[in-house]
Amino acid sequence: MVKDILWPAFKKLGYKKSGNNFRYVDADGWGKIVQFEKASYNSATELSFVINVGLYLLDYDYYLCGETSGKRFTEPACVVRKRISTLTGNSPTGWFVLTSISDKYLLFSQLQTKFTQQIYPYLAAVKDKKAIYAILLAGHRADFPSVQIETLYRAGYQEAARELFSSEFAYSSTNKYYHATLLKLAARLGLPAALWTAEGPQ
Numbered sequence: 001m002v003k004d005i006l007w008p009a010f011k012k013l014g015y016k017k018s019g020n021n022f023r024y025v026d027a028d029g030w031g032k033i034v035q036f037e038k039a040s041y042n043s044a045t046e047l048s049f050v051i052n053v054g055l056y057l058l059d060y061d062y063y064l065c066g067e068t069s070g071k072r073f074t075e076p077a078c079v080v081r082k083r084i085s086t087l088t089g090n091s092p093t094g095w096f097v098l099t100s101i102s103d104k105y106l107l108f109s110q111l112q113t114k115f116t117q118q119i120y121p122y123l124a125a126v127k128d129k130k131a132i133y134a135i136l137l138a139g140h141r142a143d144f145p146s147v148q149i150e151t152l153y154r155a156g157y158q159e160a161a162r163e164l165f166s167s168e169f170a171y172s173s174t175n176k177y178y179h180a181t182l183l184k185l186a187a188r189l190g191l192p193a194a195l196w197t198a199e200g201p202q
Helices: 002-012 058-065 084-088 104-124 129-137 145-154 158-174 176-189
Strands: 016-018 021-026 030-038 046-057 080-083 096-099
Touching (some): 002 104, 030 104, 046 104, 046 129, 080 084
Antiparallel strands (some): 016 021, 046 096
């Protein structure tokens, strides 16, 4: 299914295939990925899988891990991560199940439709690094907001970074570890004291 039905269209768009990943890498430090994630409990008679898509920023990866995976980046390292269910809006989990009695051709047809109507358009709309930053500036929260703050700040989106910091700092009042992480971030970036002292939002 992956090799013969879904892969050819991505190949034409400049993606590279690695295992269960379709990956597009741009020399400007960003990329896109489609990942086919198999369930850990799969057996010889049942296969469950989900499709994830991600938008990658080299800088976010570096601030997250202290190093970058570059052309071999994975979906978990992406600043924007979505399952197919969040793109289609019609599946509570996004998982697909294939058994020995499943109509695999029907499943393949359904997947082609989802790729054509949701995944292709979503990824095609991201044409450069600025498009990914636009998604972040529009309100997307990465899995690690503190890393998103640093990524935005160092990329020149300092006002947006300060706004996100203010929101996250208020939220962190019930989590001392996250609170400490944000204080260290504020010191590292030289954020205005009003954002993290008694005079600022609590």
